[in-house]
Amino acid sequence: MTYPRTFASGGIYLIFGCFSLLVCRQIAATFADAAPEWISPTILGLGFFSLTLLRPGAGLLGYCALVPTISGLEKTSIYTFSAPANFALCAVFLAWILRRSRSIPRLCESVGHYILPLALLSTIAFTSLVLNLQQSRQLFSSSIWIICEFGFEDPRFALMASFLLIGGIAFGLMLSLEFGSGLTLVQYMPAIFRLWFVELVAFAVIQLSAQLPPPSPAFAVNSPFQDIHSFGSFAVMLFAYFMCSAIAATRCAERIIAGATAILSFGLCIASYSRITWIVTAIICISTAIFRARPLYVIAAVAGTVAVLLPIAAFPEPSVVLRNSYSHRLWTAVNIRALYQGESLRRNYFSRALVMMRTHPIAGTGVGSFRRVSNNFAAATAQGADEHEFAHNIFLQIGAELGIPALALFVVLLWQAKPYLEATLRGAAAAGFLAYLATQLTANSLLIFPPQPILFWLLIAALASSIPAAASPI
DSSP: OOOOHHHHHHHHHHHHHHHHHHHHHHHHHHHHHHTTOOHHHHHHHHHHHHHHHHOHHHHHHHHHHHHHHHHHHHHTTSSOSSOHHHHHHHHHHHHHHHHHGGGHHHHGGGGTTTHHHHHHHHHHHHHHHHHHHHHTTOTTOHHHHHOSOOOTTSSHHHHHHHHHHHHHHHHHHHHHHHHSSHHHHHTTHHHHHHHHHHHHHHHHHHHHHHOSSOOSSTTOOOTTSSSHHHHHHHHHHHHHHHHHHHHHOOSHHHHHHHHHHHHHHHHHHHHTOOHHHHHHHHHHHHHHHHHHSOHHHHHHHHHHHHHHHHHHHHSOOOGGGGGSHHHHHHHHHHOHHHHHHHTHHHHHHHHHHHHHHHHSTTTOSOTTOHHHHGGGGSOTTSTTTTOOOOOSSHHHHHHHHHOHHHHHHHHHHHHTTGGGOSSSHHHHHHHHHHHHHHHTTSOOGGGTSTHHHHHHHHHHHHHHTTSOGGGOOO
């Protein structure tokens, strides 16, 4: 259903208002963290602020395209302050608001059909943050809102998770409002995805050759991101996108370029050292073979794969696998018994999340609180019962921290991508989106690491804002 323009613009102003408070805190925290060296954050912020102020669309797309590089510069210690991607987002947001705030009532028609779940989800997250800080009696503490370095018991993760969630929603809204229709935004996505591919390859080469930072183990690539799962999520998204683009291409040259990029993206997936990335990559390859190849070739490929993997999956770990950690990791991804035993910690985190959702179904335990309080909901005899960790599942983490209503709103937003699974340009974006989302079943970087929400909300903006109002499930 659609909503009146006043209602839609009110929801947008509500989201932007909540995020503005977090932006002020993030800017103060960045300069406090960078002190006494303020040159690098100033240059970064002024660069994106100026570009967005002069050309709002270019500023938004430029931030989208360069966010892996911004994160990678932090990994290589060029940026000495924390979360430069968040700081750059603050600069883009402030400049865009200065240019477009008066135009929001006129532009809001493109997002009017899905503004309600976005506004409600942002309100829930911000209210949860306020209650979290109030409960810890630090709501009005200047050190909490300015200084980055907190003790473990302080609500550091609450501030970060709320910034990433509300900031991602605000960024997706800015994209939708700026370009008016997801169809317009989708036209820029091939260039953005190709640049992301170049950035991932460049930082992977730097990490492997210059050891910046040293990969651990030897061939596990995670730069320009914080961990192997974040890198794998990006890599498998690119692989799915370029694979579908190659299938949908009508010109031979386009198919060759997209196919070559898909093959190289496949290599990035293998180098990620992430088992969920490997599994999703295998599913993409098998699905493509089933729907595109001749039946005889499919049967032969499946039979050959089964012949190779069946001994690996059925028998104990051979001595040759023990020679290096990479082969051991690969073996645990295809051996059913080893995979089940190796994932006992994740099953423990999943059970904690379900107990938290059952105990606090309406409001959850508080945004960003899973790592801090989840061990209170673990069985005493469970493996890792005393460990403080994340849920390793984006759905369970949102449900545990923000409650079942917030989880339902999140699922509604994901439903928006459903009409765009055909193998067209938009279908390629949807395939990449679903591949990324599949990796979040055993990870939850969407609420932890700064670059991840930009990818997610870019795809949401492109897919969801393209849906006609009559087709919206809301």
